[in-house]
Amino acid sequence: MPGTRFTSFRAQGLRAIATSAGLFGVLGGFLTLLGWALDVPWMTDWLRSGISMFPNAAICGMLTGTALIVLAWSGHSRMLRSLSRLAALLCALLSGLVLYQHLADVNLGIDTALISRSWGQKASAAPMRMGIPASVSYLILGIAVFLASWNGLARRIASLLALGTVAVVSLSLMGYWFGADQLFGIAHYTAIAFQTGLIIFVLSVAIIAVIPEYGLAEMLLREDAGGVAARRLLLPIVIIPPVIGWLQIIGRQYEIYDVAFGTAVRTLCETALFFLLLWWTVNTISSQASVARQARSALRVLDERFTRFMESVPGLAWIKDADGRYVFANESALKAFRLSRTELYGRTDADVFSPETAATFMTNDRRAMLSGEGIQVIEKLEHGDGEHHSLVAKFPIEEPGSPRPFVGGIAIDITDRIRAEEALKLADRRKDEFLATLAHELRNPLAPIRYAVQLIAQPGVDRSTLQYVHGVIDRQVGHMVRLLEDLLDMSRISYGKLELRKERVELSVIVNSALEASRPVIQAAGHELIVEMPPERVVLEADPVRLAQVFSNLLNNASKFTTARGRIVFSVRCEDGAVSVSVSDNGIGLTQESLHTIFDMFSQVHRGGVQSGLGIGLALVKGLLDLHGSTIEAASEGPGQGSRFTVRIPLPKTPLEIASPDALPVVHVSQTLKILVIDDVRDIADSISSLLRSMGYDAHTAYGGDEGLAEADAFRPDVILLDIGMPGRDGHQVCREIRKQTWGGSIYIIAITGWGQESDRRLSREAGFDEHLVKPVDVSKLVDLIEQARGSRATG
Structure with missing residues (x-):
């Protein structure tokens, strides 16, 4: 990203300034010490002014330069920062002792302890002793570098101290520039060597550079119009006045003009130049303001697009800063959280939700920041209509200038899906319970039936035992019939197939x-x-x-x-x-x-x-x-x-009345009916035939479709009880064959089957059946139908 690249470039540039300045201080001090050791005056007095840089000043320059270099490259290393602080404190200690000698008018012997020469003493208050401006400046520099190795307020103070040393040495440097020896040559007050002032100036600028978040460096590094103007004006303001002043002095030395004319011309030039600087600054600020307006306009467009996009997301969307404070939420999120933007923005999950919910949200936020690519989780949140489940995507958003990312989130409500899954699980569990219970309910009546069958199979069974067995079987079969009928009725209701007979x-x-x-x-x-x-x-x-x-x-x-x-x-x-x-x-x-x-x-x-x-x-x-x-x-x-x-x-709005029932027709019973039972299950066919014969009917049996057709042709029955689900020729085919015969049209044919759906009854009617009964048949209803057949034959 451009901002990230600029930040990286700026950090590298500041490190280069600090390193170069530190090297200048180290090399300048070393060269000075070498000049004293080799007895070479010009190496200690670069302008040959007779004011040399003394050894203690050279040592302080080397210590400060070393401290700056180590600090610039220390990064997060505690050991390197400690080394930088040690060098800075040694510089402050040495310069402080020199300053103490000046103030107390004592000689501690530290000035000549290393080297002692007779030359270069033009402005010294004592042999080989650096002056008050140099000792004060190095004391401030040592403290400033020490504070710069910490954070917060200490660095702000360090930046201000560095500006102080710039002011102190700038006065002496201007004196050297304009030849005003009062600014650098009074022994007990302003005495300072040119190279000492220059080294202190460079080191002071380096300290300002390594503290970019405060002071002059912060002003110069701003990205707004003020920062641009400051960067453009700094060098002209620093360079132009000294150059104009120098030109004025040169003109007077060569008697080109007098003092009044030179001063007037200088004032006019300075006014013109500063007017040009003002014009340049105004244009710069206007240009920057125009760029800023365009940027703000583009930012508003982007913000509007972003907002429209986030509002169109099919769910909740939000962004939190690195400390978990909400900085954005779409309308869906605000509605779910039941908060306005002013109530939500700047607050954390712990301020908004219950402790348990907030802990879950914050844990997932941390996981998303550590993942680098984002995570997907299911989170729960209490809405106005109950607890909702959401599929939540959480992802880190890199924030320029911040070591920790923001966290974005998009939540899609999946409550209906969760509930549907739970309902399916519940239905599946109920199905399993139902099947287990169905097996239990079927085994219950089957057990006594089986025992009853085994009982009647025993030899010598008396009539009372048979009656008991009959009762057991009848009750248990009735129970199974009710069970199956309930199941069928429920199935018909579920599929909308059950019809009421109102x-x-x-x-x-x-x-x-x-x-x-x-x-x-x-x-x-x-x-x-x-x-x-x-x-x-x-x-x-x-x-x-x-x-x-x-x-x-x-x-x-x-x-x-x-x-x-x-x-x-x-x-x-x-x-x-x-x-x-x-x-x-x-x-x-x-x-x-x-x-x-x-x-x-x-x-x-x-x-x-x-x-x-x-x-x-x-x-x-x-x-x-x-x-x-x-x-x-x-x-x-x-x-x-x-x-x-x-x-x-x-109740009906109008009371209903029940009409009196018509009298039943007279039934003639002078003739015994002939009944043919056709069923491939012998027990069923034989038991029904036996029951009908015990009631006085002439009942015959057949055990399959073909056998039934042959028996019907020979027996010519009045009523046929015909099973449908038989192997070979089924009941529908048998019924159609009988209806084709000349003797089969008048036979009353009743289907007796285990199939009882409406579609089964329709197929029976289409095949030619008169009635459709479902097994096990209610005997009384069967007899009623048989007697209706007798009545219809009698009336026919």
């Missing part, structure tokens, strides 16, 4: 049907059942079978989750244009969490330590009520406090 029906009829179905379960558990019905007659437009199924499931549910000899209340009330049916118990109750999920599919496989079946009963109840446009609510005071389920069924 009719006008009295609510009491539905309730009685439900109570009749559930009373054996309730009585077996020893519960007390209380039924509360309204005095008025309530007529609904509903499917009586499905509503009875709803109420029966609620009663069975209450019985299951109520301990033995509990209390169940079935209450019906009419209120606010609806009938309210509630089933309450004093059982194990419900937790507040389960109230939100109790009507979900498979959500109640286990509750309160009680095995609750497949967890589809209440889901089926809600599905059936939804089809009726009704609602259900669950309530409980908590575990052990019982529960209450309340169904609300809207």
Whole structure:
């Protein structure tokens, strides 16, 4: 980056200035000492003015130059900085002792301890003793270099001290330039050698250069218009006045003009030159101001683009400085943080969020800064509508002039994805629980059936045992039938395939049907059942079978989750244009969490330590009520406090009446019906045939499609009970073949199959079946259909 390259170039340039100045001080001091040692005056007095640089002054110059060189190259090395401080303190100590001799008018013997000569003493207060300006300047320089090796306020003071030494020696250097020996040649006040003043001046400038953050160096290094003007004006201001003054003196020496004329011309030249400098400065500042305006305009454009871009990011975006303070946030972030820009900017995560959240954010920020390329993490944040999860990209942003980067962040809300994943995991867990429970529920009735079958296989089984076995098998098969029907009903509801068969029906009829179905379960558990019905007659437009199924499931549910000899209340009330049916118990109750999920599919496989079946009963109840446009609510005071389920069924605006049923037709039973049972499962075919024969029907059996066709042609039955899923020729093909025969058109054909979907019933009708029953068949319903066939034949 350009700023980074400039910063690097500036650092290298300042190091070069300090190194060159330090070498000048070391070499100048060494050359001076060499001149004293070799007895060569001009090496100690470069202008041959009779004022030499004394050895102590040369040593101070070498010490200060060494301290500056070491400091310039020390970097972060503590050892080199300590070495620089040591050299600076030695310089301050030596110059301080010389200054003490001047002030106390004593001789400590340090002036002639190294070398003593008689020449070069023109302005000395004592033999070989450097003057007050040199000793004061070296004392200040030593302290300044020592302070420059530290940080903060010490460096600011060092910069000011270096300016002081520049002022002191500049006076003597001007004296040498203009020949004013009062400025450098008075022994007890201004005495200083030319090369001593020059070395001190160079070393002072070097100290100013190595402290670029303060003082004159900071002014010259500014990147604004002031810095540009300062860099352009410094040299003219320093050089032009001495040159004009020198020219004036030369003119007077050669008697070109007198004092008045020379002064007037000098004043005019200085005025003109400073006017030109002013004009140059104004143009420079104007040019810099124009560039600055263009830069600000370009910066505003960039800032607007950046802001538009960040506001278009599909999520939260922000930037923090190296100390974790927010310096930018888009509107989405401000909305999520629920803060304005003035409230957020300048604050850290610890000021805005909870300690736990802030600790997580700051830890991830540090990881992003250390990574160099950025990281991706998932972070949580409490929004107004609850906890949200976000996929967050955090990355370092290099900041020119700062050793530590800023941190940027972009967050995309993935709460819906997280919730969906959790829902899928929950659904998968419920599926596994459901399958395990389904296996359990199927094994429960299968076990007694298997034992019953083994019991009747024993020799010498009496009639009472057979009756007991019959009861066991009948109950367990009924349980399995209800289980499968619930599963099929729930599947039909889920796919929108379940159709209600609504009719006008009295609510009491539905309730009685439900109570009749559930009373054996309730009585077996020893519960007390209380039924509360309204005095008025309530007529609904509903499917009586499905509503009875709803109420029966609620009663069975209450019985299951109520301990033995509990209390169940079935209450019906009419209120606010609806009938309210509630089933309450004093059982194990419900937790507040389960109230939100109790009507979900498979959500109640286990509750309160009680095995609750497949967890589809209440889901089926809600599905059936939804089809009726009704609602259900669950309530409980908590575990052990019982529960209450309340169904609300809207009443029609106009009360409904039920028409009297037509009289049933007279059925002639003078002729025994011939029935043919066709099923590839022999046990099914034989058991149905045996049952029908025990009722007085003439029943024959066939064990496959081809055999069934042959038997139908020979037997010419009145009714055929035909299985569909048979190997070879299936039931649909057999039915079509029979309908093609001249004798087959009048036969009443009933499909008896395990396939019970609406599509299966449609295929049966298309094949020519009169009715479609699902296994296991309700025998009473089968007999009703057979008798309807007898009636139709009699009337035909």
